[in-house]
Amino acid sequence: MLKNDLILRTLRGEQTERTPVWMMRQAGRYLPEYIVIRNKYGFFERCQTPELACEITIQPVDIVGVDAAILFSDILVVPQAMGLEVQLKENVGPLLPDPIKLASDMARVRVPDVDETLGYVFDAIKLIKQELNDRVPLIGFAGAPWTLLCYMVQGKGSKTFDEAKAFCYAQPEVAHQLLQMITDTTIAYLKGQIKAGADVLQLFDSWGGLLSPTDFENLSLRYIRQIVAAVKDEVPTIVFAKGAWHSLEAMAATGAAGLGIDWCIDPKMARKFAGNNVTLQGNFDPAKLLSPIPVIEAEVKSMLQAFGPGRHIANLGHGILPNVPVAHAQAFVNTVKEFRF
Numbered sequence: 317m318l319k320n321d322l323i324l325r326t327l328r329g330e331q332t333e334r335t336p337v338w339m340m341r342q343a344g345r346y347l348p349e350y351i352v353i354r355n356k357y358g359f360f361e362r363c364q365t366p367e368l369a370c371e372i373t374i375q376p377v378d379i380v381g382v383d384a385a386i387l388f389s390d391i392l393v394v395p396q397a398m399g400l401e402v403q404l405k406e407n408v409g410p411l412l413p414d415p416i417k418l419a420s421d422m423a424r425v426r427v428p429d430v431d432e433t434l435g436y437v438f439d440a441i442k443l444i445k446q447e448l449n450d451r452v453p454l455i456g457f458a459g460a461p462w463t464l465l466c467y468m469v470q471g472k473g474s475k476t477f478d479e480a481k482a483f484c485y486a487q488p489e490v491a492h493q494l495l496q497m498i499t500d501t502t503i504a505y506l507k508g509q510i511k512a513g514a515d516v517l518q519l520f521d522s523w524g525g526l527l528s529p530t531d532f533e534n535l536s537l538r539y540i541r542q543i544v545a546a547v548k549d550e551v552p553t554i555v556f557a558k559g560a561w562h563s564l565e566a567m568a569a570t571g572a573a574g575l576g577i578d579w580c581i582d583p584k585m586a587r588k589f590a591g592n593n594v595t596l597q598g599n600f601d602p603a604k605l606l607s608p609i610p611v612i613e614a615e616v617k618s619m620l621q622a623f624g625p626g627r628h629i630a631n632l633g634h635g636i637l638p639n640v641p642v643a644h645a646q647a648f649v650n651t652v653k654e655f656r657f
């Protein structure tokens with residue numbers, strides 16, 4: 317039995333004594349303890365070594381006091397397992413030197429055996445569960461198919477992912493074949509995470525907001541729907557499609573227990589779109605953690621008021637920035653934990 321199951325109860329729609337809190341990308345570069353490990357090992361070495369992944373996953377639980385741990389890994393381990401080379405350049409971001417551009421490139425990708433290719437993630441989850449010792453739930457995750465296609469086709473980060481879009485618009489059949497292969501891999505991968513002990517799953521569709529509502533349905537949501545349907549009866553699932561506020565109603569209809577929202581939509585408006593049967597997660601502007609601490613405290617309280625009691629998990633509207641002082645992250649978390657309606 318979990319000692320702190322606030323997030324699980326909130327995802328089930330139960331009233332809790334207070335609002336639970338965690339931060340997207342909470343295991344990472346703003347923590348000096350993480351930098352120490354980063355200076356010694358390469359990025360994928362950290363992901364592939366269960367002891368390192370375990371230590372990094374638990375750091376924010378100990379240091380910042382969040383109500384959940386999120387597995388230390390990356391969404392790009394899936395394209396890697398599917399056969400593409402993925403590099404992470406320090407301070408630059410992901411690089412896939414041979415991206416998918418043409419139908420003929422599809423011969424280089426496969427739906428892999430996840431135990432063979434991603435077994436190290438399952439081993440990390442088992443170790444983390446043991447080390448957490450039921451203090452807080454463990455969130456497993458994967459990238460949504462559209463966001464993974466963005467990297468697999470564009471080959472690197474981008475503000476617009478125009479080459480990924482061009483691929484989908486010019487070669488729709490190939491695009492859908494790739495999206496379905498990513499979906500099938502992701503379902504097997506997430507089922508493996510559940511089997512290893514993940515208590516909650518989150519799907520990150522970081523680039524969902526780059527698509528029109530119609531294209532979002534066609535290129536993203538129809539695959540998210542398959543994934544949620546495959547796992548939702550085993551563990552609660554949170555869908556975070558950044559910027560895709562126009563589709564909150566359709567995302568709630570997938571059966572996801574939670575929906576992430578960013579800071580560009582008002583919580584009351586998000587609730588109106590999403591309906592009353594889903595938990596909302598968010599939506600503090602990550603850059604606001606660079607404000608003085610009293611400003612953070614006041615802004616967090618007004619965010620909590622705007623969501624109201626129940627069916628809310630306090631979080632940022634996207635990942636924490638690397639230049640946020642640890643004391644500011646702690647102020648964010650502590651303000652939520654001390655607040656009562």
Ligand code: CP3
Pocket residue numbers: 339340341342343344345354359386387388389390391392404406408409410457473520522634635
């Ligand atoms: O949330 C956590 O603390 C768990 C670990 C986690 C990482 N990446 C570790 C990481 C999670 C959940 C992710 C998800 C991820 N990765 C997303 C979706 C969330 C989002 O922020 O939109 C995306 C788009 C990626 C792809 C990716 N990985 C990028 C664009 C980058 C470089 C830029 C950046 O944000 O750092 C990475 C590298 C990465 N993944 C780092 C970490 C801690 C930083 C590299 C390092 O510390 O060496």
